[in-house]
Amino acid sequence: MNLHQVPTLDNRTTAARTPTAGAGHERAAWSALWRTAAARYRRSGRFAYHFARGKLRHDPVFQALLARGDIAPNARVLDIGCGQGLLASLLAAGEALAARGSWPARWPPAPTGTHYRGIELMARDVARADTALHGLPRSPRVQRGDMRTTPFDACDVVVILDVLHYVDIREQDDVLARVHAALAPGGRLLLRVGDAGARWRHALTRWVDRAVTLVRGHAAPPVADRTLAQWTAALQHLGFTVQVRPMYQGTPFANMLLVCVKAPAGPA
Ligand SMILES: C[S@@+](CC[C@H](N)C(=O)[O-])C[C@H]1O[C@@H](n2cnc3c(N)ncnc32)[C@H](O)[C@@H]1O
Numbered sequence: 339m340n341l342h343q344v345p346t347l348d349n350r351t352t353a354a355r356t357p358t359a360g361a362g363h364e365r366a367a368w369s370a371l372w373r374t375a376a377a378r379y380r381r382s383g384r385f386a387y388h389f390a391r392g393k394l395r396h397d398p399v400f401q402a403l404l405a406r407g408d409i410a411p412n413a414r415v416l417d418i419g420c421g422q423g424l425l426a427s428l429l430a431a432g433e434a435l436a437a438r439g440s441w442p443a444r445w446p447p448a449p450t451g452t453h454y455r456g457i458e459l460m461a462r463d464v465a466r467a468d469t470a471l472h473g474l475p476r477s478p479r480v481q482r483g484d485m486r487t488t489p490f491d492a493c494d495v496v497v498i499l500d501v502l503h504y505v506d507i508r509e510q511d512d513v514l515a516r517v518h519a520a521l522a523p524g525g526r527l528l529l530r531v532g533d534a535g536a537r538w539r540h541a542l543t544r545w546v547d548r549a550v551t552l553v554r555g556h557a558a559p560p561v562a563d564r565t566l567a568q569w570t571a572a573l574q575h576l577g578f579t580v581q582v583r584p585m586y587q588g589t590p591f592a593n594m595l596l597v598c599v600k601a602p603a604g605p606a
Contacts, residue, residue, distance in 0.1 A: 363442055370435065371428060382422065421467075485513050493520055499528075500531075506562050529596045532594075
């Protein structure tokens with residue numbers, strides 16, 4: 339296969355041959371999903387492609403978001419600090435898998451029909467995303483911008499994975515308040531943070547973060563972290579209900595996914 343060819347789920351055989359129920363099928367489906375999502379990044383260059391493969395395959399958060407139904411069909415998704423927009427490619431791969439009737443039966447409904455918008459500080463990542471995501475249904479878009487100043491559109495799901503620690507606590511609180519305001523009633527924020535209370539795991543998380551930041555050619559050093567209790571208190575103060583899920587399985591890190599739900603609209 340040449341570097342610019344993008345295999346699609348239509349020319350994969352794994353998902354087509356397997357039934358849609360059972361752990362075996364879920365493994366095969368996930369394998370088809372991350373491979374398909376990563377393959378789009380061949381067009382964005384070798385680094386983007388190999389980074390996408392490694393990240394989608396080994397970071398447990400991506401499979402969890404799909405397999406746990408955190409992103410509902412037709413949701414308006416805002417991905418803040420989205421890097422090269424991996425989630426948009428994964429959502430498109432999920433939609434294609436569902437269209438083939440191969441979405442795992444035990445997973446909640448596939449996140450079909452989503453409208454994706456990303457915000458990313460680094461021009462290089464925006465360019466990689468633009469190239470990779472071009473031509474996908476409903477034109478997922480990554481905008482270059484700083485989350486501290488870029489307006490947030492009204493949305494149903496906000497995703498912030500490993501981003502907030504790059505700004506100071508006051509700025510984090512301001513971003514979170516604006517996220518709460520942008521979310522529809524009942525909407526959810528999927529926020530992954532490092533738990534500063536997790537000692538060596540947290541130290542290792544931040545050390546690797548600095549290394550990856552440098553390798554990606556970025557200058558922004560990690561700035562501010564909080565303990566899990568501090569994160570939860572700040573989010574509850576804004577009016578979110580918060581569920582904490584460890585999200586570092588298979589890695590030595592201290593990453594936690596905070597699933598934060600905004601209160602539904604009250605009676606009129
Ligand atoms: C560790 S990466 C995570 C990327 C992506 N969320 C993921 O999980 O694949 C953090 C990203 O946040 C971006 N970022 C840092 N500060 C930002 C800011 N102030 N506004 C927007 N993006 C920012 C970085 O450029 C980087 O792409």
